[in-house]
Amino acid sequence: MNEPKDSAVCAKNAWKNYGHRCKSITVLHDINLRVPIGMIYGLLGSSGCGKTTLLRCIVGRLELNRSEILVFGKPPGSRGHEIPGRSVGFMPQETALYKNFTISEMLHHFGRLHNMNRKDILVREEFLISFLDLPAKSKNVSQLSGGQQRRVSLACALLQQPRLLILDEPTVGVDPLLREKIWTHLINISKASKTTIIITTHYIEEARKADRVGLMRNGRMLAEDEPSLLLNKYNQTSLENVFLQLCCQDQNRLQEQMPISTRDGDRDTDVPDDIDDQNLSSTSIHLSINKTNQNLLPFDDQKKKFENNPMIFAKRMASNYFILPKMHKIYALMIKDVTVIKRNIGFLMFQFLIPVIQVALFCLCIGRNPEHIPMAIYNSEAINGFPTGNLSLQLLNKINPEQIHFTSFNQFDKAIDAVKEGHYWGVAAIQYNFTQAIKNKLLAFQTDPTTLNQSSLHLYLDMSNGLYQQLSITIQSVLLNSTELFLKEVLSSYKIDPSIVDPPVIIENPLYGNVVPKFLNFAAPGMMISIIFFLAIGLTALIFVVEKKEGLLERSWIAGVTTIEIMLAHIIVKFFIQIIQIIFLIVFADFIFKVEIKGSIFLSIMLIFVQGICGMSYGLLISSVCEQEIEVMEVAIGSIFPILLSSGVIWPVEGMPSAMRFLSNFTPLTHPVEAMRCIASRGWSFGYFKVWFGFVNASAWSLGFFIIAAILFALRK
Structure with missing residues (x-):
């Protein structure tokens, strides 16, 4: 597409679709747009007509499905092109400001992004705060009213004095006197600095101040010309009446062309926010009508576009995504x-x-040995008055009370019941002739089942789930170690080598870690x-x-x-x-x-x-x-x-x-x-x-x- 030399923005037969191939919604229909350099272009239309989508295509945030938009002679996003970049100032519909920033911090942030030096930022900051009647520059954005925030957003767009200024609803909620002041400034910079300005507004009549206006409805450009020429052409006294007349003509034409089969058709839900339900119906209708006119679906558009110039996609990708990062940004x-x-x-x-906090909680709560575990003890030898000696007490004294705390029971059944009721983790039972059985086993080497049974510490543990099982393993380990010490002490008292009770495994010094990990x-x-x-x-x-x-x-x-x-x-x-x-x-x-x-x-x-x-x-x-x-x-x-x-x-x-x-x-x-x-x-x-x-x-x-x-x-x- 050849752009006229005096055009800042130019689009011819531009189409933009959203959605998948089978459920595609055409948002921009065959748009023709020309914005001369140094002029104010008013883009008018109701909410949802596609204005924001068109603006996003102009600044390079969206790609068209058919045709191409040229900005100052190049597609937006081309390598070396400053759109997106310093050459464009953009004010979106939403304020898009950091709420915890002051006004000054907000302006300095965008100034640094555009590689402005501090002196220039301060000069522009002083002018914009005065011009837009903003509060003190040290005031937080969050403390400003909605109208003041929009003015800060406008100041950010004007800061670097861009060649192209795009303002999406800049005067919404602004005082009429300030609105007039803003328009005067826009007219001045368009004439003095040749700044090209595209402005969208709900206030149709204020667009008469623009050098050129475009009237949009349902993603189509109904008319585009100077305001005075449009008034004369349609014999109206206001742009609002011109727009109303064009909308009525467009609606009548659509109703005449609408096929019966499309009136109750399905709607696609994958549609951007700037397309409302009312426009969605007309958009779908218009897409259906134009299928017979060989308007391509997104996939076919891209295919045809790449067939005509297969290097477009590769160049655009390289331009957009593989440039070296800029240090000032x-x-x-x-x-x-x-x-x-x-x-x-x-x-x-x-x-x-x-x-x-997390590592402290982990070290305090995980991996430590359980302490003060409550256990029931039934010592039949003690209950019967130690008939064969009191080695059972010697054994119990070897058990660390900081790890296992015993509570004595005189009846075995009551001890078992206490565990079943959840009061204890288990019962340790010692039989009445424990001392004699230990002597028979260690000194007389008797290994009959009765002796072995009576010389043992019997454990009845609660191992109902994983948590209790871990505690039970700890209990078993403590009691086994204590029993081993007890047996060695008994053997030593009779001058017998205590190593007899050592297990037949010798754990040497570990290559890594500790003996007790x-x-x-x-x-x-x-x-x-x-x-x-x-x-x-x-x-x-x-x-x-x-x-x-x-x-x-x-x-x-x-x-x-x-x-x-x-x-x-x-x-x-x-x-x-x-x-x-x-x-x-x-x-x-x-x-x-x-x-x-x-x-x-x-x-x-x-x-x-x-x-x-x-x-x-x-x-x-x-x-x-x-x-x-x-x-x-x-x-x-x-x-x-x-x-x-x-x-x-x-x-x-x-x-x-x-x-x-x-x-x-x-x-x-x-x-x-x-x-x-x-x-x-x-x-x-x-x-x-x-x-x-x-x-x-x-x-x-x-x-x-x-x-x-x-x-x-x-x-x-």
Whole structure:
């Protein structure tokens, strides 16, 4: 398409569809548009007629399905073109402002995005605050009225004095005197600076101040010309009457052409917000009518477009998504993120404390030996007055009361009933001739069943579920160790070698770890990795969804910011938060709770940090596929436990079925957790395979999540 040299924006036979091929809704129908350089173009139409969609196509946020829009001679988004970018100022329908920012911070943010120096920003800030009658520049946006917020939004669009200014409903809720002042300024900059202005408005009559107007209905351009020429052509005294006349003519034409079969047709629900139900019906009708006129569906349009010029798609993709990030934009976005954090110092402090609280709770509540376990004891030997001696008391004295607390019962049945009622974890029973049976067994070497039975401590334990079973295992371990000490003491008193009662297994000094391993040392490395990983997801996932929902990401993209720049800036800022979190985590785990870390502390910190980057990348991926906060919560929470349980954090992967062990290799935690254990428990360095593979695995997952998130953001554009 050849654009006239004096045109800022030009579109010919432009079509835009939403939805899939079989349920496609045409939003823009054969649009012809020409906006001369240095003129004000008023785009008029009711809500839902496609004005916002057309504006998004002009600034490069949407691609047409047929034909192409040229802005200053180039398609928007072309390499080297500053649209989107500094050459366009855009004010959306929603305010799209950071509510916790001051007016000055808001203007400085967009000034930095457009690479303006501080002096120029201050000059423009002073002018715009005075011109738009804004409150003090130190006032927060959240403290402003709706009309004042819209004026701040307008100031952000005017800040860099762009070549193309697009204003979507800028005068809604504005005082009539200020509205007149805004129009005077727009007329002045269009004439003095040759700024091209496209403005949409509900106030049709105020559009008479525009040099050229376009009247839209149901995604079609009904008329386009100078206001005075339109009034003369249709012999009306107001643009509103002209618009009403054109709408009536258009409606009559549609009713004459509407096939009977389309009047009760199905409606597609995958339609953007700027298409309302009333217009949807006419849109569907018009699409049906024009199928006979060889208007192509989206898939066919794209196919024909690529057949005519197969390099268009490749060039556009390279231009939009594979340009190098600009440092001034990353810096501006970093300053923005830091400002957001400064406005929530309390929440920032809580973020620092979260890993400390979690690791403290874990170390205090997990892996410790149970203490003060209530047990019932039935000592028949004591009840019968120790007829053969009192070795039973000697045995009971070997049992640590800090671990097991005994309550004596004179009747065995009552002791059993107390356990059944849930008052005790079990019954320990000693028979009446226990002492004599012990002597017969150890000194006379009698091994008949009666002697063996009477010389034993009989346990009746509650093992009804997994929790009780774990306590029961602890009880058995304590009693077995105490019994072994008791037997050795008895043998020593008779000058017999006590090693006779040692089991036929000799446990030498372990190659790694301690003779008596602690579950805490097994689980803590995995938990430290997991805590940072899941906290990092929260640092990135929710904030992007909120910015998308409030139109902030859209405005940044139109300002020329790329998805990669947004993601990099966000990760860099969160890098410092994460470093502090990790340091607190390591200090509390290693120095306060004595979690064993035999290897390099620095290597441990680096591994946890890399895993944190992986979590942030995963959060970005979640934000790229979710639209609402509740969706983020569901995806994040729904993925925490599958990843946690299948990664060997809580239980060794060797205890899983073979299929699950294979699948565990494909979680982002399994190999980094194993690497962390090797560093902490074995003292391994980076030279060992399991250690460096943990780093490589975490880095690969991070890069994969990041790239997929960037692609999804680009595709969702």
